[in-house]
Amino acid sequence: MRFNLFDHPIVAMAADRLTGYWSWTEHVPFAFLLIDLLRPRMVVELGTHSGTSYCAFCQAVQKLQLPTRCHAIDTWKGDPHTGLYDAAILDALRAYHDPRYASFSQLLQSSFDQAVDRFADGGIDLLHIDGLHTYEAVRHDYGQWLGKVSDAGVILIHDTFEKRLDFGVFKLWAEVEDQFPSFQFHHGHGLGVLGVGKHLPPAFLEFLDEARRAPEGVREVFAALGRANSAWCQLRLAAGRLFDQQAGINAYKRQIGEMADPQWQDFSSALSRPLAYVNYTIDQVGALVRHAADLARRAGASK
Ligand SMILES: C[S@@+](CC[C@H](N)C(=O)[O-])C[C@H]1O[C@@H](n2cnc3c(N)ncnc32)[C@H](O)[C@@H]1O
Numbered sequence: 172m173r174f175n176l177f178d179h180p181i182v183a184m185a186a187d188r189l190t191g192y193w194s195w196t197e198h199v200p201f202a203f204l205l206i207d208l209l210r211p212r213m214v215v216e217l218g219t220h221s222g223t224s225y226c227a228f229c230q231a232v233q234k235l236q237l238p239t240r241c242h243a244i245d246t247w248k249g250d251p252h253t254g255l256y257d258a259a260i261l262d263a264l265r266a267y268h269d270p271r272y273a274s275f276s277q278l279l280q281s282s283f284d285q286a287v288d289r290f291a292d293g294g295i296d297l298l299h300i301d302g303l304h305t306y307e308a309v310r311h312d313y314g315q316w317l318g319k320v321s322d323a324g325v326i327l328i329h330d331t332f333e334k335r336l337d338f339g340v341f342k343l344w345a346e347v348e349d350q351f352p353s354f355q356f357h358h359g360h361g362l363g364v365l366g367v368g369k370h371l372p373p374a375f376l377e378f379l380d381e382a383r384r385a386p387e388g389v390r391e392v393f394a395a396l397g398r399a400n401s402a403w404c405q406l407r408l409a410a411g412r413l414f415d416q417q418a419g420i421n422a423y424k425r426q427i428g429e430m431a432d433p434q435w436q437d438f439s440s441a442l443s444r445p446l447a448y449v450n451y452t453i454d455q456v457g458a459l460v461r462h463a464a465d466l467a468r469r470a471g472a473s474k
Contacts, residue, residue, distance in 0.1 A: 174374075174381040176392070181207050181231060186400055188226035188267060189408045195223040195301070195329065196404055197359035197397025205364075206231035208375040209325060211239055211296030217283050217312055218301035219243040220253060222264045224329070228297070229272040241276035244286045250303040252338075283312055290319045296368075301329040306339025313343060317367065324368040325375065332361025354382040358394035410445035413452040414438055420455055427462060 247261035331344040352366040382389040421431045441448040
């Protein structure tokens with residue numbers, strides 16, 4: 172059969188996880204599609220940080236009600252490209268992840284090398300490699316984990332189109348892309364899709380056939396879906412941040428005898444119409460600033 176995007180409405184699902192880190196956000200629609208195409212028994216991610224990619228895999232697994240097991244591996248300490256970071260990143264990820272996904276997913280705080288022996292050879296159907304992006308590091312991660320990928324398995328490699336600084340994933344990609352059926356997206360720093368298993372799922376092969384028949388079309392469509400996802404996430408993140416300021420705004424309004432607008436007092440309504448909420452908050456802040464300036468002027472005049 173021929174691949175038909177309209178058979179996979181999951182690509183249009185909005186990402187739930189809002190992280191404020193954007194390097195992977197434009198690939199989320201493809202992550203949703205890939206889970207639908209592969210229906211993997213096991214997903215492993217090397218390099219999770221705040222969880223944009225990993226939570227996209229988990230969201231799709233949950234939406235499709237698959238019996239998939241997922242594992243995220245990271246020291247959650249950082250590397251020379253992300254910079255070192257503190258425990259707040261993992262704490263925030265756990266607070267989001269555990270109530271939603273802990274029944275089928277595990278966050279494993281470890282180096283990739285220390286974790287590798289915990290996984291059986293040939294057991295992983297989807298491996299996402301997104302650790303340190305120097306050539307030496309990604310070559311090492313790829314070599315260490317290739318044997319863990321199953322007969323039906325696919326490897327995703329992020330940052331394959333990035334050539335800044337000492338980024339070297341593109342060199343690894345050049346070495347491996349012809350060894351297996353593959354496709355590369357160029358947007359979002361590049362995402363390589365490598366079908367390493369000998370018996371890949373037919374739905375995935377149909378997608379690859381279509382991607383290789385019309386590569387520019389497939390790249391354009393997924394770049395546009397990615398931009399839309401990113402824009403929607405950014406808007407909701409902005410609304411969420413303003414929502415956090417709402418308590419202070421409401422307290423000030425109470426002091427001056429004004430009521431808070433009841434339609435905007437819960438988080439889900441703020442996130443469901445983020446632009447309207449951003450405008451509402453900006454208007455309120457403007458009114459309160461004018462009120463405070465007026466008070467200050469009157470206080471000055473009465474001196
Ligand atoms: C580019 S970030 C991952 C981004 C993430 N996939 C996303 O969606 O935003 C890379 C992560 O890999 C982790 N990392 C790098 N090398 C590692 C290693 N050898 N073992 C464990 N974690 C590592 C870093 O701590 C960092 O959090």
